[in-house]
Amino acid sequence: MKKFQTPTSKHQRNPNRPAPKTSRRLFRAWRLLLLWSLVLGGWSFSARAADFAFGADLSFLKQAEARGTVFKDGTNALPGLQLFKNHGYNWIRLRVFVEPVGGNLPNDLKYTLAMAQAAKKLGYKFLLDFHYASTWADPGKQPTPDAWKNLAHQERVQNVFAYTRDTVAAFRDAGVLPDMVQIGNEVRVGMLWPDGKLPEHWDNFADYLRAGIKGVEAGRGKLSRPKIMIHFDQGANIAQTKYFFDKLKRFKIAYDVIGFSYYPWWHGNLEGLRENLAFTASEYGKDIIVVETAYNWRPAREASERGGPFPETPAGQRDYLDEVTRIVMATPNGRGKGIFWWEPAVGHRGGLGSRSFFDEAGNALPVLSVFDKYTRPLPRSDGH
DSSP: OOOOOOOOOSSSSOTTTTTOOOHHHHHHHHHHHHHHHHHHHHHHHHHHHSSEEEEEEOOOOHHHHHHOOOOEEEEEEHHHHHHHHHTTEEEEEEOOOSSSSOOOOOOSHHHHHHHHHHHHHOOOOOEEEEEESSSSBBTTBBOOOOGGGGOHHHHHHHHHHHHHHHHHHHHHHTTTOOOOEESSSGGGBSSBBBTTTTTHHHHHHHHHHHHHHHHHHHHHHSSSSOOOEEESOOOOHHHHHHHHHHHHTTTTTOOOOEEEEEEEHHHHHHHHHHHHHHHHHHOOOEEEEEEEOOOOOOOGGGGGOOOOOOOOSHHHHHHHHHHHHHHHTTTTGOEEEEEEEEEEEEEEESGGGGGGOOOOTBBBBBGGGGGGGSSOOOOOTTTT
């Protein structure tokens, strides 16, 4: 970095001689301008943090606690939702599967409603993640629920609309209308395979997206419209991002927020994430959230063949979240609006525990406190 030197007069000034009045006035003005810029900068940063989604997908939390997992912050054992709230988390993401839910997964409507109600009581905002499947939907699979498999395309479109409408209405009637709704999960490859699989069936896929969006509108009743998110998994890939969202534009899909997944083992390095967020903000003019990310606090299978940006240690996990948060906050035009950790409180769920915010005994790891500096008041200079 080039160093800046204070300009000096051609003639060396006597240090005991008072500075001219004009110089003193200029210095005072410069000092006031500097202080004012710092105040404005601090206000702007605080305002950005106040509007930022410090979030977590806690869809397994209720089940983990029901099975006996106790989460601790230091010596204090606390309900998980309260523990995350104490560290600045202000958004919760919850998935819901089409019933009957398979795979011994807990995320049916009743379970998800109860979680949303508990979160809303603590002041969380709420993102609802529709999978439109009875089990996991992701880039490797987008299974159609059994009850919808033998329907004609237009009948299935109507089912997507009705299911979305009725589900959103159930949350509305329970007093927990989502603040944001995700139409499908990691839908780069489409949804409701094979009929809505991409790249073969863009027309069908667009029909499903529109049906889901219309279902949210119908289910909200007279309450404020939840924002609509489209979730794309390649958070560090400009070419694939451009292909997909250009297609959405061509099909006139109306949405508000672009949600990215970013796992460094699968999606590329941090510089790629930074570049793609900047590209997306400039190209599409939408708010952006990294809606899924995670990192291991101990060595795990995902990173065994591909090294990550930080050591797989508690400190490395903390540093990873800190850096990704900085990258999202630095997205041009203020378009970086949030970050969600995927499942930081799973209890004893095999390999997923390596991404958790807690060790095997339920003790909080350093990563839990990353958002404190953004969400907790700064200490006063007088020590109070």
